[in-house]
Structures are given as C-alpha cells and as structure tokens.
Amino acid sequence: MKQRLSLIIGIFIVMALSNAIVPVLPEYASEMPALQGIIFSAYFFGAFVMVIPAGVLGDRYGRAPFITAGLLLTLLSGGIILLAANPYAITFARIVEGIGAGLFVSCALSWVNMQPDHTRLSGLYFAGLNAGLIAGLMGTGILNSHFGQNSGVMLFTGLAVIPLLLSFFIRDTTGVLTNVLPPVHAIGWRNKWLYFSSFILVGISGVLVSLYPEFTDESPFILGLLFAAMNGATICASLIAPNISLQPIQTIRLASALVGIAVLLSFIAPAYGGIGGVFVLFMVIGGSIGFVFVSQMNYLAVSEKLQGTAIGLLTAASYGGMAMLPFFSGLLTEVFSYGAAFLVNGILCLLVTVTIARCRCALPE
Template sequence: MKQRLALLLGVFSVMALSNAIVPVLPAFAEAEVWLQSAIYSAYFVGSFLTVLPAGVLSDRIGRMPLVKTGLLCTWVSGILIVLFPGALPVFFARGLEGIGGGLFVASALSWVNSRPDHKRLSGYFIGALNLGLVVGLLGTGWLEQTVGITGGVMLFTAISFVSFLLSLFLRGDGGAPQQMTGDVAHMVKDYLWLYLSAVVLVGVTGVVTALYPEFTGESAAVLSIQIGTMHTATIVTSLIAPAFMNRPVPTIRIAAVVMGAAVLGSFFAPSMSTLAVFLMFATIGGLSGFAINAQLVFLAETRLPQGAAMGLFNTSTYAGLALMPFFAGLVAQLAGFGAAFAVSAAATATMALTIGWCACRLPVPESP
C-alpha cells in the first residue's frame, strides 16, 4: 500500500509540473508558434530518450532507484525554470524535466503492470497522471493572475520535492527483477502497429494542447479550464475502462475514428460556441483514456518482460507528444491552423486501419 500511494503521488506531481507551463506558453515563447511547440515538446524529447533504457534497466536492477532519480530530476528542473525563465533556459530545463519524467513513469508503470491487479492499478495510475495534468493547468491559470507566469511552476516544484522525499523511504520493488526473454527488436516487430497507435493517439492530445493557446488567443485561466476538460475526461474513462477491456483492438479502432473527428471539430469549435470547445476536448480526452488503458491491458497480459514492454510503450507515447505537436506547429506556421488540425485528424483516424495490421495476439493459456 505504501508503494502504491507513493507512486500515485509521484506521478501526480511529475505531471502537474509538466503541464504547469502550458497556459503561459506564449509568455515564455514570445508568442512565436514554433517556439511554443518547441518548448512544449522539449519535455517529451527528454522522456523519449530515457523511457526505453529506464524500462529495460528496471527489469534488471529494480524499479525504485529509477523512481527516485526521476523525481529528483523533476524537482531540479522546476527550480531551474523558476530561476531562469527565458525561452532558451526553459527549453533545456524542460528537457531535463522530461528525462526525470521518463525515468519515473517507465519504472513506475513497470511495477504497476507486474501486479496481479494490474487492470485496476493501471486505471488508478492513468487517473492520477491526468489529475496531475488538470491540476497543473488550473493551478497555473489561477496563480498567473497574482504571482506571474512562474507561479504554477513554483507550486508544483514544491510538491515534487515532497514526492521525492517520500520516495526515499521506499525499499525494494515488491518482487525480483525480471529476466529478459526476448530482445527489444522482436517486441517492436511483433507489436509495431500497437505501439504506433500509442504514438498517434496520445500525441494528438499534445497537438491540441500546444496549438490552442495561440490559435484561440484565450487567457491562461480560460485555456486551463478548456484543456483541463480533456484530462478530466481521461481520468473518468481511465477509472471505468478496465470493465470494458476484453477486446483491446476494437476499442482502439473505435477510439481512433471518434478522436479523429473530434480533433478536426476542435478547429471549428471556437467559432461555434464555448460548449462546442468543451465537448471536443472532452471527447478527445475520454477516448484517449479508453485507448491508453486498452494498450496497457493488452501488454500486461502478454508474456513480455514488463519493464521493456512499458519502456517501449512510453517511448511511443513520448515520441508522439514530442514529434506531433512540433510538426503540427510547423504546419500551422507554414500553412495555417486549419491544415495543422486537418493533418492531425487524418493521422488519428488512420490508426483505425493500421491497428488491424497488427499481429498482436495474447498467449494461449497453458493447460493445467
């Protein structure tokens, strides 16, 4: 129980700090769309580079050393952003923060997916993750009015320090390190289209998050509530999704089609009504929760070493969150926001087709 509470608080604080910068991106990036996307994506580039090594290492040396290191990096990065709020220092601090997030999330998810009650635990973990994202947005939007653009970062840096202190009291993993039964290249080959769906279906949530501040020109407070709706919907569906996870691939296919339509709709929503904006964000977030849980449940029920499997999964999600917002920002800069939303929507809907190419099969249970 102590480990579960520590990991849930840890993922909450890591995600809250990672999202604390989103409502005030224009202030850090001097209103340049490409620079906003670069600062936003820097976190996910750092995570992308570390989640796979962290997952493999967690199978070999245990998870808790990586959990503690990740929380320490998160805390230090927050201090750097507060002390040096210029665009270039923030870009590099976000990269360090991403490294910490990658170390923590990969090792923590490896622990979660190795538990007998992994379906319920993964729902709690994804729920706590998205709760952190929501609170990070809302806290920053509120504090920006009184403290300034670094108010949210200061708050969640303090909370991440508390999480780091709590992690120091954790000892052991609750289980022996796993032995590798296959190499990473074979995992990628066998589950390529499943991992690609993680790249796109998670990455597209970053696209709308990164584009909306400049696209709508809304205040930080309003943007916090709008984007927070997406993460709140993910929390809700993450908690109820385990009851619907008997057929993960059809779940992913349905989520891809509806999410694609909602991403395109999010371009038109601001000109329609405030309610339409909230509806699009809630749809994207809610379906994302179903898709992520379907992917996690499937991987947990394979015979793959969970550290490596979760390392690849997190590599995929962070690749999506690093690359898709960045390229969407470039498209918006060159061809306009309409083109950026349209390309992102098409890529999302295409996952309904490509997931059918996956050779993903769960192992046949052994006869008693």
C-alpha cells in the same frame, strides 16, 4: 499502500511540474517565440531519449531505484528553474526534468503492470497523470496571478518531496530481472501497431493544445477550461475502464474512429456549434484516449515478460507523438491552412482504426 501512493502522487507531481512553466513561458523568453518553443520542447526531448533506456535498465536492475532517481531529478529540475537567471538555464532544467520524467514513467508503469491488480492500478495512475496536467496548467495560472511568477513551480517542487520520500518504501516484485540485454527490436516489432496507435492518438492531444489557441482566438480562461475538460474526460475514462472487459483491438479501433471524427468536426465546430460543441468534442477525444491507455497497459501486462522495455517503447511512442505531430501540424498550417492540419490529423486517426486490426493484441478470455 505507501508504494502505490508514491507512484500515483509521483505522477501527479511530475505532470503538474511539467505544465507549471507553460503559463509563464513569455516571462522566461519575452518576445522570443522560438526560444519559448525550445524551452517547452526541451522537456519532451529529455523524456523521449530516456524512456526506452529507463525501461531496459528497470528490467535488468530493478525498477525501484530508477523511480526514486526520477523523482529526485524532478525535484532538482524544479530547484534549477526557481534559481535560474536566464532562459538557457531554464532549457537545461527542462531537459533534466524530462530525463527524470522518463526514468519515473517507464519504471513506474512497468512496476504497475507487475501487480496482481494492475488494471485498477493503471486506471488510478492515468487518472493521477491527467489530474496533474490540469493542476499544473490551471493551478499555476491562478497561483501566479496571486503570489508571483514562480509560485506554481515552487509549490509543485516542494510537493515533490512527498512521493520522493514514499519511493524509498517501493520494493520490486517478481518482475523479470536479467543480465542479458532485452530484444528491444523484437518487442517493438511485434507490438508496432499498438505503439503506432499511441504515437497518433496521444500526439493528437498535443496538436489540439498547440493549434487551438490561435485557431479560435478564445480567451486563455476558456482555453484552459477546454483543455481541462479533455483531461478530465481522460480521468473519468481511466477510472471506468478497469471495471469493463476491454479487448485492445476493438477498444482502440472504436476510440481512434471517434477521435478522428471529433478532430475533423472540431475544425468546423467553433463556427457552427459554438464553444459548447467544442467542449463536447474535446471530452469525446479525452475519454476515448483514456480507454485506450488502460487497454494498452492491460494487454502489455499479460503479453510481455520484460515490462520495462515494453512500457518504455510505449511511452517513447507517446512522447514521440507529442513532439512530432504538433510540429508537423504547425508546418501544415503555415504552408497550407488550419483545415489541412485538421484534415491530415483526422485521417491519421482513421488510419489507426485500420492498422490496429493487424496487431495480435488479444487478451485471453
């Protein structure tokens, strides 16, 4: 139980702390939007460069020490943010935080997939992940308004001690440990369409978070509720999915089609359906992504022996989508229009519906 609590509480804290800085970005880089973007993206850069090496190291030397190291870096980065005196130190802290997240996420997910109850446990893990995103964004906004600028970061940094202490009880199970470097390219190639689906579908959530505030000009409170509804739907789907027999191809095909249609409709919904219609569409997107998460994990659990490497590649695809698709969509908006950005992202989702059929992702009956 302590091992599982360490991972579920750990991912909650890691995600909450990653979002805790978002409501106060203007305070760290006032009147410097570019620097705000750098501070925000520094976390994803650190995570992106670390997730694959972390998975490989977990397969080779065991996952437990890297889970602990990831939580330790998370605690350290929070401390640096609290003590930092300039935005460049904050940027450094965010890179450290991303590296810690990369270590933790790759090794925690591969540990989860080595357990007999991996389907149920992965559902709890992704529920904790999305709950952390909600808590970091909305909880920090509430705390900061009552107790000062750094109160949210301070709270989640302090809470990081709990999973860090629990992580010392984690023991590696019968995972494959090898002194030979795993064939990363071979694992990536045979699962390329699965990883492509993760790149697009996870990246889409980042696109909506980055574009919708300026696109709709809604109040921060309404936008916070909107994004919380999307994450909340992901939590519900993550808890429901383990109780349903899901074949990855059919699940991802249906989910990507729903997400693509919802993204296209979310462009016209504010004008014709009102904010209530947007809430429904965002919940459809979040719920669909939750089912995709669990089906991807379930497939990799039974298809790959080197779980760290396989999960590292999946996580890298997710972080890559979060980093690249919002940037690409911002350029489309700048050069063409919001309509072009929503149209291209909707088409990318529908492309996943077609390409996932080429994946060999089938579970044994």
